[in-house]
Amino acid sequence: NVWFKFTATSTGFINTKVKVSGTGETMYNPFVAIYDASMNQLACQNYIGAKTDLSLSYLGLIPGNTYYIAVDQYAGYAGSFDLCLSDVVDYDFKQGAKDVTSQINTCTSGGAYTTLYGTPDQSKPACWSNGPNNNVWFKFTATSTGFINTKVKVSGAGETMYYPFVAIYDASLNLLNCQDYKGSKTDLSLSYFGLTPGSTYYIVIDQYSGYAGSFDLCLSDVVDYDFKQGAK
DSSP: OEEEEEEOOTTOEEEEEEEOSSTTOOOOSEEEEEEETTOOEEEEEOOOSTTOOEEEEEEOOOTTOEEEEEEEESTTOOOOOEEEEEOSOOTTSGGGOEEOGGGTTEEOOSSOEEOTTOOOOSOOOTTOSSOOSSOEEEEEEOOTTOEEEEEEEOSSTTOOOOSEEEEEEETTOOEEEEEOOOSTTOOEEEEEEOOOTTOEEEEEEEESTTOOOEEEEEEEOSOOTTSGGGOO
8 A cells, every 4th residue: 555645625535546557557346435634534435447547535634634544456466556636526416516517407427426435424315225326416597487397317328227216306405206116227206396487496306325427417497297287
């Protein structure tokens, strides 16, 4: 194992990427961990694949304090690697929820988002089988229709997640609606009618423990035949 140290910035966040899949990166099966100055382990990540890059995040660092990053690999696979660091809180946490307002009435493709390496945060929605496991966060501003439909796609090209979960919250994290998985590669759809136009809401996506991966997201504010107001 080799060691790095850094001083936490004002965001209290660090994301560490250990890259082994690129040019000149000869390590296989990497490990990574984050410690405080007293060597209390804050977070760690085991290898995922022989030449699969790792990502590890931690939110809650004390700005100005020193922290350590340890990087290693499975016995017998030592080699070179590259390191990427960021203090910008990302959609792994509610505080960095990705604003998808501009994506309403569109779909992503190719597995645009992922729960791989996601860090569990907040509490489990009532209907989920377990978790949070690797939950990730999105936010949007409700439109004039007061409606949102969220589709979590896991059955298409590039979508590697299995057994998806989804939930919708208001800005105070009151649960509005949630959906448990319906099958290993079954897309999920979740709607809520009665949003306050102009207010912020959150979508949280996760999967059954052990099945993290990429997914696509479709959003719509057009009330559909799930409700009388959108009767077909």
